[in-house]
Structures are given as C-alpha cells and as structure tokens.
Amino acid sequence: MIEFKLPSLGADMEQGKLLEWKVTPGDKVKRGDVVAIVDTSKAAVDVEIWQDGVVQELITQPGETVPVGTVMARLLAPGESAVQRRKVSPAARKRAAELGVDPEKLAGTGPEGAVTLEDVEKQAKPAAAPAAVPAAVPAADRAAEMRKAIAAAMSRSKREIPHYYLSETVPLERASAWLEAENARRPLPERLLMAVLFIKATALACKEYPEMNGYYRDGAFHPSAAVHVGVAISLRQGGLVAPAIHDVQDKALSALMKDLADLVKRARAGSLRSSEMSDPTITVTNLGEGGVETVFGIIYPPQVALAGFGAVRNKAVVASVSGDHRVSDGHRGALFLGAIARLLQEPEKL
Amino acid sequence: MNKPEIRATVIAELKRIAPELEESELAPAKPLRDQVDLDSMDWLNFLVALHERLKVDIPESDYARLVTLDQTVDYLAAKLRL
Incomplete structure (x- = not known):
C-alpha cells in the first residue's frame, strides 16, 4: 500500500488546499504523473507522485485544507492485489448485492479503508451534480498570503542560517x-x-x-x-x-x-x-x-x-x-x- | 498594414505580457521597458511575438533602435517598407 501524502512545496508551506484530483480510483499512475492540484499560499501547484501504482482511495476532498504530511490518497503498489486488501463489511456486501453495486470499486470510509454500509448506500443514490472545482484564492488574498509566506521563510532563514x-x-x-x-x-x-x-x-x-x-x-x-x-x-x-x-x-x-x-x-x-x-x-x-x-x-x-x-x-x-x-x-x-x-x-x- | 495598425499590434502584444498595462498611461516617447517593467525574458517574448505576427526579423544589434513605443512602431514600419 502506498500512501500519497501532501508534500512540502517549500520552506514556507505548512498546509495546502486541495483544488482538484487529476485521478480517480482505479487509475494507473506512473512516477512523475500529476495527481492533484494543490493551492499553497504562493500558487496553485501541480502535485506529482513519485511511485507507480493504482489509485485505490482518495481521502482528501476538493476544497479541504490539510497540513503537510497528511495522507491524501492510498494507492496499490504494482503487483499488489486490490481484492486481498479490500475490506467490505458483511452488511455492506449484502446491501451492495441488493442494489447491484460492486463494493470492490467503492471508496471505503471505514477502518483501514473498509467499505461500509453507508458507502454502499451513498453510491446507490442518484449521482449528485459534481461539485464545482473550488475557486483559487482571490488575487488580493493571494498577495497577502504570499507576503506572509515569504516573511515566514525569510525570517526562518535569518533566524537559523x-x-x-x-x-x-x-x-x-x-x-x-x-x-x-x-x-x-x-x-x-x-x-x-x-x-x-x-x-x-x-x-x-x-x-x-x-x-x-x-x-x-x-x-x-x-x-x-x-x-x-x-x-x-x-x-x-x-x-x-x-x-x-x-x-x-x-x-x-x-x-x-x-x-x-x-x-x-x-x-x-x-x-x-x-x-x-x-x-x-x-x-x-x-x-x-x-x-x-x-x-x-x-x-x-x-x-x-x-x-x-x-x-x-x-x-x-x-x-x-x-x-x-x-x-x-x-x-x-x-x-x-x-x-x-x-x-x-x-x-x-x- | 499601416502605422496605427502596427501600434495596435505592439500594444496588444505588450498587454499579453503585462495585462495590467493601461495604454493611456504609456508615454510613447519614453523608454518602454522601464514603463512596462519588462525584464529581458519579457522583452525577448515580446520580440518573438512581433516577429511571429509581423514576419519581421529583429537582430539583437537593432535593440537600441527599439527603446520607445514610437521608435518601435517606426522601426517595424521601416522593416515592413511602409
């Protein structure tokens, strides 16, 4: 199992806001592929992944702000079997069969990514309109945020170096x-x-x-x-x-x-x-x-x-x-x- | 293409590089790069854009003849044999 964590994109970055996933569960990714767009205080950055794998689960939702190091997604390493990893609760499996949903393909929210009854029911509901990609930070805020980020990095530099x-x-x-x-x-x-x-x-x-x-x-x-x-x-x-x-x-x-x-x-x-x-x-x-x-x-x-x-x-x-x-x-x-x-x-x- | 059209092309390409540029604030007889805050990469991109749109070559040795907006328009007009 590969954990995709929010990387630090500079000394001045403590957190990032996920704007958009460029992958969905089931997608194969190669080292160097851009998998997400993350808004830092300086810019919207195309975030790359550094391992090959298959996306299993997207944990962070677009619009969410998370600290550096947060596990944002899980992937299966090449050769790793999804079936052996997939945990589906018995109730979820039964309900999935009733609804005609394949539980193996769902993103699990239970412990260790297990698919729960709720996950199955959520999937079975008519698909809501996809949420709009959250807007990037407005320009004026961006300028203030960038000034703060530069100040933080340069203060650290002058303090430590x-x-x-x-x-x-x-x-x-x-x-x-x-x-x-x-x-x-x-x-x-x-x-x-x-x-x-x-x-x-x-x-x-x-x-x-x-x-x-x-x-x-x-x-x-x-x-x-x-x-x-x-x-x-x-x-x-x-x-x-x-x-x-x-x-x-x-x-x-x-x-x-x-x-x-x-x-x-x-x-x-x-x-x-x-x-x-x-x-x-x-x-x-x-x-x-x-x-x-x-x-x-x-x-x-x-x-x-x-x-x-x-x-x-x-x-x-x-x-x-x-x-x-x-x-x-x-x-x-x-x-x-x-x-x-x-x-x-x-x-x-x- | 006449001179006003060349001028419009020059302004349009400047605005692509510096979207904040207000044409009314541009003094045509004063140095362009200072007014529009063009660094050497911006300047090169600006010349490449003019080269592609107007099909004129602009040797580096001619840069000194392109200091102001007026000079740039005159230079391009001469190159286009207007």
Whole structure:
C-alpha cells in the first residue's frame, strides 16, 4: 500500500488546499504523473507522485485544507492485489448485492479503508451534480498570503542560517561577445539570455564546491549530486517564487533557455509542478534585471547558498554569494565565487 | 498594414505580457521597458511575438533602435517598407 501524502512545496508551506484530483480510483499512475492540484499560499501547484501504482482511495476532498504530511490518497503498489486488501463489511456486501453495486470499486470510509454500509448506500443514490472545482484564492488574498509566506521563510532563514556575503566584479567581455555572435546566428525564438550563462556557470561551480549545493536538515548538511537551480522569478502582481530547473549541470544552454522560458511562463501563469517547488538545491537571483548593481540574497532554507547577479554594465557584472556558515566558510565561498567568474570567461564551454 | 495598425499590434502584444498595462498611461516617447517593467525574458517574448505576427526579423544589434513605443512602431514600419 502506498500512501500519497501532501508534500512540502517549500520552506514556507505548512498546509495546502486541495483544488482538484487529476485521478480517480482505479487509475494507473506512473512516477512523475500529476495527481492533484494543490493551492499553497504562493500558487496553485501541480502535485506529482513519485511511485507507480493504482489509485485505490482518495481521502482528501476538493476544497479541504490539510497540513503537510497528511495522507491524501492510498494507492496499490504494482503487483499488489486490490481484492486481498479490500475490506467490505458483511452488511455492506449484502446491501451492495441488493442494489447491484460492486463494493470492490467503492471508496471505503471505514477502518483501514473498509467499505461500509453507508458507502454502499451513498453510491446507490442518484449521482449528485459534481461539485464545482473550488475557486483559487482571490488575487488580493493571494498577495497577502504570499507576503506572509515569504516573511515566514525569510525570517526562518535569518533566524537559523548564519549568513556570510561575498561579491566580486566579473568581466563579461568574452561572454558578451560570445552571446552576441551566438544570437546573431540564431533565429529570434532561439536566442539566449545572459541569465542562462549565469545559471549554468553557477551549477558547474557547484560541482567543484559541493558544500554550496544541497540541504541543511536535522542538524546536518546533505550535499546533492544533482544541481537543481531555483530561479527567483518576480510575479507581476507582486511577490516571487523560486522554482527549480532540474539537472542544470548536464544541460546545454539551448535546453536551459527553453526550460527557463517555460518556467517563467508557468510561474507567472500560476502553473508550477510540486517537484519544481520543493527541490531546488541552490538559488540564483538575477535582480540586476531591475538595474541594481549588486544583490546579496537571503538563502532559501533548507538550501545553503544563493548566487546573485547584478546589472550587466560596461561588459561586467557584480556576482555575489550568500553562504551558510554552518556548512562553509568565506574562504570556500570565495573559491566558489571565483569558479563562477572563471567559468563565465569560457562561455563556449558552458 | 499601416502605422496605427502596427501600434495596435505592439500594444496588444505588450498587454499579453503585462495585462495590467493601461495604454493611456504609456508615454510613447519614453523608454518602454522601464514603463512596462519588462525584464529581458519579457522583452525577448515580446520580440518573438512581433516577429511571429509581423514576419519581421529583429537582430539583437537593432535593440537600441527599439527603446520607445514610437521608435518601435517606426522601426517595424521601416522593416515592413511602409
């Protein structure tokens, strides 16, 4: 039996409201399938499942708000038999036979998911009009909720993470020239942004300095082999999200550009996936877009580092690193920042 | 397509990216990206949309000629040989 629990979709999430199930009992699901849409205070998120199985029972009802970790549904693992698991009370079985209902196909509400007499009778009643999908939170409430969520995550960060901050002016003559030449030969829809070079250079530097990439949990650092870069994306209505581009270290710049464009589009349309929200291993912020020279970001827990990029001016950028002193020191942080700077000098190798 | 039509197309595409945009508040001779708060991804998406709708190519080296709304309309009109 597989229990599908409401995952944490970020350090600032304590609960979520189920908007919609994308599956019904009996559906086969594969690892990575979207099974539900859950409203967090930041966005409506497509929640994926991480095991194969067959949906047996949906426990949480659309419209319900439940804490992170709540068992929302039960599934049968591949090869697991529904019959052997299904418990139907004798009275329910008898009544089901009278009504011509197959009790094996009902969602049980009794102990251990047992089908009760009530479940059978409920099923036999003429089907009521399906409940409308509960509306997402109105925009004004959403903005207030998002501010609260950001405040909670950033307060936790500043309370728990002893930050240190470093910055360095990185020459971008070579990167700018390379990008210009590259974009001149690319059709408009395939052009690259400098931000993609920043993201890739940061990911490659993480491979050299693994203490910048991973999570700090339960009093210990857990490095991550993959580099999932959380990209800070400001939303037009206010607030921000920092969903992940996965496995950045292995992706070519063209693929990264596609991923970034898609991520920005979906973040602004409020259609992110749970894995993107929950698993960035480091964050990159490119606040220079707004014209600022330097940004010193606040680390998004449980991550342990954040790389910031200011505005590109006179073919240079001020790059910064915010590091977690529980995991690394300024010396290693400086080497990490130096690696980002070095990697940006060889854009053709990114 | 005449200039007013080009302008309408430009505004329509801007609004797709920035739905909150009020055309009446847009100063046509002031920098567009600042007024509409377009980051480089928005800007690229805006140009891709114009490229697809008007079938014009806009090399990166021409971005400096597209600073204001008026300049953008003039540039596109020239490209379309109006």
